[in-house]
Amino acid sequence: MSDIHVVAILYAKEGREDGLRADLMTLTRKSAAEEGNLRYELFADANDGRRFVLVEHWRDAEAQGKHHNQSEHIAHFHAHGEDNVERREAVHFLKRIA
Template identity: 60%
Template sequence: MAEVHVLAILYAKEGKEGELRSDLTVVTESSRNEDGSIRYELFADENDRRRFVIVEHWRDAAAQERHHNLSGHIRAFHENGDRNVERRELVCFMSRVT
């Protein structure tokens, strides 16, 4: 099975940057410990305090799907943390070319 890479960019609601950062930090720390997680990092855009970028690297599609569909911390984020998200600018599933 091929490794899976995900790039996600979330944009915080005005005044909710700190709350979204905290929510995404919890997601990141929990996701790093999941079976199949190779890399899971959270970045803040230095030019726009409202933009956060998540870079994920999974052993295979099954591990990424378990993470997205079955992880309690992801479910909790969608039920609670989403309130701080203005929009998802990009979610991109990628495979390495070289």
């Protein structure tokens, strides 16, 4: 199987939680509609309102790479939404083994 999973954890700047949530909701909606996307979900940490987790599932690395490198909404987020991000806690690219 050549599918790929991505888990990304972003931490909002203090007082910018609502802005990051709105940016990520738009990003999630548009990303989920992309060709090759099998799953794209946004979660908020139940214990820390500044932490957001994106869970992605792509048909293959090519589809994920096209999403990350060529999607207008990703470029827009990097140019504008990053202002609400304090840090990226983790970005994991995973392949299922069982």
